[in-house]
Structures are given as C-alpha cells and as structure tokens.
Amino acid sequence: MLRGSLAIWQRDMLVLRRNMVSELVAVVAYPLTIYLAFGIGMQGYIGLVEGVPYSLFIAPGLITMTAVSAAYNESVWSLWFHRRVQFTVESYRVTPITVSEIVIAKILTGFTHGIIKGCAVGLVIFAITPFRFPLEHLLHYLLFLIPGSAFFSCAGVISGTIMDKPETIGKVEAVLVMPLIFMSGLFFPLSSYPQSVIFWVRLLPTTALFEGARKALVAGDMMTLSVLQVLLSALLTFAASVYIFRFKMSE
C-alpha cells in the first residue's frame, strides 16, 4: 500500500544525499552560533539554572529545536514547492498511487530530515563542548525527539498544503512556529513564567516536548505524561495532515 510513499521518500533521500554537506552546514551553523553566544558567552553571567550550568541547560533544547525546525521547514517548503512550483505532486497524482501515499511520503521526508539534522547538531555540540550525558539518557531523549519531529513534520505538511503563497509560510513561521519553540522553555525554565500562565503553557505540546526532552537528556528523567502528550499531538496532526491534504487535492 505504501509503495508510492517509499518511492517518493527514496527520491527525497536521494536529493538530500546529493546536498548533504551544504544542508548540514546550513542547519548546524544557526544552533551552534546560539550555543556559543548564549551557552558559552552568557554562562558566566547566568550561572546555574535548575542546578546545571546554562550551557548544559540549553544544549538539549538546541538539538531538539534543530530537529523539529528542520522537520517543519522540510515539510512545508518541500510540499509547497512540489505542489505550486514544480508541479510534481500533480505528476504523482496521475500514477496509480493514492493521495495519502504522497502526503505520508512528505511527512516521512520531513521527519527524516529532522532526525538527521538534530543528530548532526548533537554530534557537533558533543564534539566541541564539554556537554556529556549517559547513554540511557539518550534513549529517554529519543522518546521525545522522534514524536516531536513527527509532530512538526505533520504541522509543516498542513502549512504546505493550505498555504499557497511563500510569504504566508514565512509569516506563520515567524508568528507561530518560532514563538512556540522559543517560549517553551528552550532558553529558560518554565518557573520564570507568572504562576497564572504556567498551566496554559504546559498545555502546549511544544512545552511538553522541550521541557521533557531537556529533563530526559540532562537528568535522565522520564516524564511519561509529557511523552504521551507529544505522541498524541503527533498522531492528531498526522491524521489532520492526511485529511487536509486529501481534501485540498479533491478541490
């Protein structure tokens, strides 16, 4: 049933392999700059946050941010480009594969980009900084990273499906996606928020993702509820993205 998805995903991976070096350089540069500027540069001024040095506090969030941003960006731009510029989605649709196979391929591609690029940033941070963690922490962390990347990949597919203009995609990213990432405890603990706001912030899947991922990697904490929250969000956005894409294609 997923023959079409596999063929399109393999096509996307072939293109990624061809551009791997330039893709990774571009994707690693941004979080690494933030890490060096804030983690190292501000460390002396900030000191310990939740019992760990600031550079350790932000490292998991930066890896997660890289992964989910890459997943979102790949899905949204790839789908928009293939639908509106290159018309390849149209050429797929006149073959025997289903519309669902096309959208699942694009979700898989975004997810794969997220995981690869998140790992690349993690390896670079691991190589050039004193940031270390036990291996079992990594397994806990992956329980967040995998559904988190899937969630953002599905969100990207929804954006790439409903938005026809590139400037709208840019605006949504600036107004919605990046604030959701940055305000979810990536650079500061949630306790910094006023008490009245914390309940609402915790409802956001991005908060569960970033806070849970950090605690999993730094302290080895397993926040089961947070994992479930991210997982449920990923499943819901998956169903929504398939439905919305099918609806759009039937117009």
Add this chain to the structure above:
Amino acid sequence: MPTASIITHSLTKLYGSLTALDSFDLEVDQGSIFGMLGPNGAGKTTLIRILTTLMRQSSGDASIEGLDTLRSGREIRCMIGVVSQENSLDRYLTARENLELHARLHGMDKRLYKQRIDELLELMGLAGRQKDFPDTFSGGMQRRLVIARALVHQPRVLFLDEPTTGLDPQSRRVVWEYVRSMAGSMTIFLTTHYLEEAEQLCDRIAIMDHGRLIAIGSTQELKDRLSGATVYEIEFAGQEADRYTTLLGSMPCVVNIRRLGGKVTVTLECWECLSEIVTALNGAPVRRISLQERTLEDVFISLTGDKVRE
C-alpha cells in the same frame, strides 16, 4: 467498427455558479488521435482533469477503456499517460531518474523499466543526456522527456494537454513526429491552441466553448460545416482591377468583395456562382483566378467568435 476508448455522457462540472462543463457528450475511438480545440476558459483543462481522475465531475459519467472515472480511478491511472501543460519534471533528478521514479510509482519491476527507459531515451533522442538534469535541457528536450515519462508504463491512452506550447517551430515538429509515430498503438487525446497542430496530427477534432461541444469531425468535415460561401482571388493585369471591382460588386451572387492593388477577393454565395463571374469577366485582363482554401482557423473563429477571452 472501432470501439470507443473515451466516453463522456452528460458530463457536467460546476464551480459554484460557473458551469465549466455543460452536459458534455463525447466518444473517442480506440487508437485514434483526437484533438480538442477551444478558446481559453472553454473547459478543456477541466475535461482532461476529470478524464485523468484528478477531479470529480458534478454530474454525468466519464469512462476510459470501459472503466468509470469515479469508481476505477486507480485502474484508469494504470493505463493512462499524461503530459500536462506545466513542466512537471523534477529538476533535482536527472532525466533517467525522472523516468525511473515514474516507473516505480507505477509499480514496474526494475529489470522491466530499465530496458523500457533505455528504449524511450533512445527513441526521444535523449540517451546521451540521461545523466543530466532537466534544467540544462532546451524546451523541446524537456517536452520530449515529459512525453517519455508519460510513456514509461506503456499506457493505452495518452493525454497531451497543449504539449507544444512555448516551443519553437522546429521543436514542435519533432514532437509532432513522435506523436505521429505513436498513432495506432494507443489512443491520443490532445488539446492545443495551435490549429495547424490539430490539423496535422488529429484524425478527428472537436471544438468546445463555454463547456459545450459545438462541433466534431475530421478537419474536412469541420471545414465543410461552414456555410456554402466560397472565396476566390482574382488577379488582374494592368489598371483594370478597380473597374471590375465595381462590376462584380453589383452582382447579386457576390456576398463580399475586397480589392488590394491588382487583386480582388470575392466571396460568392456558393461555388456554382463561379460561372456567372467567369461570364462577367469575359475579355477582362485576368491573370489568375484561385480558390481561397478555408482553414481550420476559419471554422474555429466562425464557431467560437473573434473576441479575445481572458
């Protein structure tokens, strides 16, 4: 008697209050090259999108090779090839990879599609460029690659939606050659704005406008549909054209007359009126009388009007 490959019956498509297809009835014979002409917004693309299962009709039926487009979309897509108006080549894949991806989407076996792709690249004159990216190709080469992609899985029906738009005359003729070479082996449904293209390639031609089929037949049959009026051009020697223009213009059988220099173009009610003209011109210094051939463009304009469509 040939069986129909494409059939539509009362096919209607509404976009809100706009009727894009209006009770459209059509039959296209198996193995024929069928041309669909119509001005912008006539409904050609809507028709192709329904026939290729990309869009659902509001009412009516459409079938390809006996399969209903609503119920058997997947089976139909297995047997059709589509060359769309847009250049939908994947610019990040080489020419060969473009064809391979398409073969895989059709579920073809690797050994089978390797050989088929070799044949198609050779046929389309692209074998030497198979490892190059489409962006480096000329417009004509890109078009040939799109056609090759549509043929990878050996379709029984090929839809060509304005396949030569934007190509120079040489490239257009090359594409025509390929289309002609495929005649008989599959049904070809072609839409085009180039009337010469339809005339050169198609066994039968339909003209549609405002979502309706307004004429169908061979090129000659369509030309014959025009009123019986025939047009002759008469070339005079010396300065006599002016005098004979007045004389011919006064004859009841002359519908219209125009003079340009020594040449007079007369439109007659019917071809039988020619004998009256010849009699009237007895002794006149006539160099030549020639019949002005009616073109498909005359038919098209007479049926769809000469107003520009936006």
